[in-house]
Amino acid sequence: MILEEYLFEKRQLIDSTLERYLPPEHQYPEVIFRAMRYSVLNGGKRLRPVLTLAACEAVGGDCQVALPTACAIEFIHAYSLIHDDLPAMDDDDLRRGKPTNHKVFGEAIAILAGDALQALAFETIAETKGVEAKILVEVVRKIASAAGVGGMVVGQVADVISEGKQIDIDALEFIHKHKTGALIEASVVVGGLLGGGSAEQVNALSLYGSKVGLAFQIADDILDVEGEEAKLGKRTGGDMQKQKLTYPSVFGLSESKNLAQKAVEEAINSLAAFDERADPLRLLAHFIVDRES
Numbered sequence: 001m002i003l004e005e006y007l008f009e010k011r012q013l014i015d016s017t018l019e020r021y022l023p024p025e026h027q028y029p030e031v032i033f034r035a036m037r038y039s040v041l042n043g044g045k046r047l048r049p050v051l052t053l054a055a056c057e058a059v060g061g062d063c064q065v066a067l068p069t070a071c072a073i074e075f076i077h078a079y080s081l082i083h084d085d086l087p088a089m090d091d092d093d094l095r096r097g098k099p100t101n102h103k104v105f106g107e108a109i110a111i112l113a114g115d116a117l118q119a120l121a122f123e124t125i126a127e128t129k130g131v132e133a134k135i136l137v138e139v140v141r142k143i144a145s146a147a148g149v150g151g152m153v154v155g156q157v158a159d160v161i162s163e164g165k166q167i168d169i170d171a172l173e174f175i176h177k178h179k180t181g182a183l184i185e186a187s188v189v190v191g192g193l194l195g196g197g198s199a200e201q202v203n204a205l206s207l208y209g210s211k212v213g214l215a216f217q218i219a220d221d222i223l224d225v226e227g228e229e230a231k232l233g234k235r236t237g238g239d240m241q242k243q244k245l246t247y248p249s250v251f252g253l254s255e256s257k258n259l260a261q262k263a264v265e266e267a268i269n270s271l272a273a274f275d276e277r278a279d280p281l282r283l284l285a286h287f288i289v290d291r292e293s
Contacts, residue, residue, distance in 0.1 A: 035113035058278035061195020072121035079117035146186035155179025181213030211267035
């Protein structure tokens with residue numbers, strides 16, 4: 001399997017479906033719909049929704065069934081980026097090489113666009129067809145937890161209150177596990193649920209997701225140190241400037257890279273019981289640490 005071809009195919013499918021679920025710009029008040037579309041359709045790797053589709057296929061499911069939820073996860077990711085970029089949070093001017101949402105539409109509209117995307121995510125999940133109600137309820141519960149106090153929100157809070165302070169490794173791992181890792185893990189797990197995976201398969205996918213989520217965040221920390229701004233589409237060095245505790249600041253670049261590779265190996269090992277249908281997940285684990293953006 002050639003990963004580039006797989007990613008191209010899945011991204012095209014995801015992008016066309018995101019376009020379909022997003023409200024058109026011509027509705028009143030137009031500015032909120034333009035702001036929502038601006039951030040969602042502003043490029044991106046679509047890693048989380050791709051992981052959802054790949055996990056669904058890994059257990060023998062039809063990725064079309066998981067497509068609404070995959071798009072919902074991208075809406076949640078987009079909303080989190082809009083809010084992260086706000087002056088009260090990371091105060092970033094660029095995202096994916098373009099001005100951040102609040103720079104284009106103002107802070108009030110940016111906040112509301114993020115709120116609207118979060119609500120739209122759960123409305124989109126409700127579009128799922130051919131899945132038992134109890135499975136869909138579990139999908140909603142898993143995603144809501146990963147986006148809220150079981151994941152992103154508490155991770156972001158811990159990150160905010162730790163800036164400029166000396167925190168220990170446990171606190172660093174808490175931030176990474178919740179702020180970034182929880183939604184990545186949820187993306188994989190819900191794909192397995194929607195694909196009809198067994199309890200054993202879903203548990204294995206959960207372990208895969210947690211390890212991939214860790215590898216992703218370590219790679220992000222590394223890119224903030226040695227990545228190219230032109231490829232990243234945003235400024236680098238922000239973590240050091242804000243005195244954030246990161247893997248490179250604690251372990252150094254070399255050991256951080258080793259830890260990321262170890263997490264990838266553990267992720268792939270968790271898929272030992274899966275057949276070749278899980279190959280995209282295996283390749284994606286390597287992609288996550290080898291990426292340049």
